[in-house]
Amino acid sequence: MKIAIFTDTFTPQVNGVARTFQRFVDYLEEHNIEYRLFVPDSEEDLYSSQILRFTSFPFYLYPECRLALPNVFHIKKELEQFQPDIIHIATPFNMGLTGLYYGKKLNIPMVGSYHTHFDRYLEYYHLQFLSKWIWKYLNWFHRLFEMNFVPSFETKREVSRNGFRNVQIWSRGVDCERFHPQFHSNSIRKKYNIKERYILSFVGRLAPEKDIDVIMEVAEKLPLPLKENVHWLIAGDGPLRDELESVKPQNMTFTGYLRGDQLAELYAVSDLFVFPSTTETFGNVVLEAHACGTPVIGARAGGVQEIIQHGQTGWLCKPKDTEDFSRRIQSSLENPGQLKHMGIEARNYALSKSWEEIFINLIQQYESVIHRDQNQRKVANM
Numbered sequence: 264m265k266i267a268i269f270t271d272t273f274t275p276q277v278n279g280v281a282r283t284f285q286r287f288v289d290y291l292e293e294h295n296i297e298y299r300l301f302v303p304d305s306e307e308d309l310y311s312s313q314i315l316r317f318t319s320f321p322f323y324l325y326p327e328c329r330l331a332l333p334n335v336f337h338i339k340k341e342l343e344q345f346q347p348d349i350i351h352i353a354t355p356f357n358m359g360l361t362g363l364y365y366g367k368k369l370n371i372p373m374v375g376s377y378h379t380h381f382d383r384y385l386e387y388y389h390l391q392f393l394s395k396w397i398w399k400y401l402n403w404f405h406r407l408f409e410m411n412f413v414p415s416f417e418t419k420r421e422v423s424r425n426g427f428r429n430v431q432i433w434s435r436g437v438d439c440e441r442f443h444p445q446f447h448s449n450s451i452r453k454k455y456n457i458k459e460r461y462i463l464s465f466v467g468r469l470a471p472e473k474d475i476d477v478i479m480e481v482a483e484k485l486p487l488p489l490k491e492n493v494h495w496l497i498a499g500d501g502p503l504r505d506e507l508e509s510v511k512p513q514n515m516t517f518t519g520y521l522r523g524d525q526l527a528e529l530y531a532v533s534d535l536f537v538f539p540s541t542t543e544t545f546g547n548v549v550l551e552a553h554a555c556g557t558p559v560i561g562a563r564a565g566g567v568q569e570i571i572q573h574g575q576t577g578w579l580c581k582p583k584d585t586e587d588f589s590r591r592i593q594s595s596l597e598n599p600g601q602l603k604h605m606g607i608e609a610r611n612y613a614l615s616k617s618w619e620e621i622f623i624n625l626i627q628q629y630e631s632v633i634h635r636d637q638n639q640r641k642v643a644n645m
Contacts, residue, residue, distance in 0.1 A: 264629065265345060266291065266298045267371075269362030270353035271331055273302040273314075277499075277520050278468070279547040280353065280378045283435060288314075290622045299345050301338060301358055303331040315341060317358070333361040347371055348633050353378065355404045367407060372636040374629070375408040376433060377401075377422055380565070383542045387471035402426045409632040412625075414545035415566030433625055435545050436618035437554045441527055444556030444610060448532035451496075455516045459494040461596055464533040464557075466526065466548045467540065469501035469517075474562070477539035480585040481592065482512050489593055490514070498529055530555035534602065535595055541582045543567050553577075554613035558605035560591045576609040 272278060274285045284300070291298045303319030315337075319329035342365055350366040350373045352359045359375075366373040381401075382394045405411050405427055412433035413419045419430050451457065467473045475497075482495055495515040497507075508517050521529055530536060536552035541564035549559050549570045559577035561567045571577040578595065580587040595602050 264296055264349070264626070264633070265347045266296065266629065267301070267342060267345065267347035267350045267362070268298060268353065269301045269350065269358045271303055271319075271329065271356045271358045272354060273300065275305050276329070277522070279435075279545065282547065283378075284353065286436075286438075286618055287622060287625075290618065296626075297345075299341060299347065301331075301333070301341075301362065303329040303358065305329075330356050331358045333358055335361060335364075339365055342369060342371070349374065349629050351376065351629075352408070355401060359404070363404065363407065372632050373408050374410045374412065374632055375405050376412040377405070377418065377427070378414070378544055380418075380421070380542050380544060384472045398425045409635070410628060412628075415569050417566055417569060418544045431628060433628075434616075434621055435547055435550065436616045436621045437547075437550045437613050438618065439554045439610075439614055441523070442530065442551045442554035442613070443527065444531050444606070446528040446531040446555075451528060451532045455494075455496065455518070457494045457516075459514060460492040461489075461534045462494050462496060462532055463535050463537055463592065464496045464498065464529055464552075465537055466498040466521075466529070466552075467538070469497070469499050469503045469507060471503065472540070472542045473501075474539040474541055474583060475503060475507065477583055477585055477588060478537060479507065479510070481537070481539075481588045482515060484585055484589045486593060489596065493596075496529055496533070498526065526551070527555055530557050533557050535560055535592060536577075537588065537592065538562070538567065539580075539583070539588060540567070541565060546570055550613060550616060553609035556606040556610040558595065558602060558609055560588060560595070570612075572608070572612065576605055576612050 270284055272281045274281055298313055300314045302316055304316040317331045317333050319331045321329055338361055350362055350371050352362045352375045382397045385391050385393055411427050411430050413422060413430055414435055423430055465478055469475055496518060498518045498521045500520050530552045536557045536559045538549055538559055538561040541562045543565040545566035549567055552559050553576055559571050561571050562582040563579040564582045568579055571579055573579045578591040580591055
């Protein structure tokens, strides 16, 4: 099988889509499956014969995500030489549009994946009036795909309600060897000068659509005796960072982006991971926290609610309800026995989410599309 992938986000960008496709590329290389990846360029020198990068510029609403300016002649030549069996298009921007055009022109079967609730982001940027047009465009973009992959059942319901067809679940996994509970809190405490008893953490883009304002309010609302014993670690970066740091309470530290063992260590030494975002199609960071044996308090919204098992691996709160989040944090920290049990259950849940199994299923879906396309061509040539 030969696979061509078109996406506007990939390593070294830090987001769920980029990390998922990096993991997928690693899987393809491990299993000697041929691929070509068409992505935007980056400030780091990350070129290879399989990964083709093109000039890009920052996306207005999401500067960490870059929009490519594809060299269409180069891409056409590469596809004709590589002769992929299938094209997977992951983003509906410039790179995705180029893949869509040449997939149709060269008669290559195509699948697509939907990763981001762009229409939900609009509310946070006062652009709700564009929602209808966003869905019209996305429907036009995804209609030519043999399959459309989404990461959760909630997302499948949402896109199906808005007109998508041939929707299949492509879930997410977690590397339980990299993300594990066997870290000691001493190094983190020393690095960030943490004296408080409890560590609460958040990992994500510091932007309005992540509902980071809920964290800031909850940090102030916790009862005084508990508040004085909690230290918040906020990992990530984004357009709100400077503003948030200017008003942060004394017991809150902004770490910037963390990767690899540093990120795993932050999850593992946290007593609770708090994730109020209501716009997630999945919530990779929630699964990573679980893999590190850390219970999660999150919003009952989006794909997150399919990861957190309420009362077993964490708690689901009413979206944007700071009182509910505060109560769950307080009750969890005041019940260490239950908290420890939740951490064990969280780790066990994560152990069942193997990337290997998830990618095997995806490859099988590719095969079914390729075989169906081949059969249709045979019938057409009779």
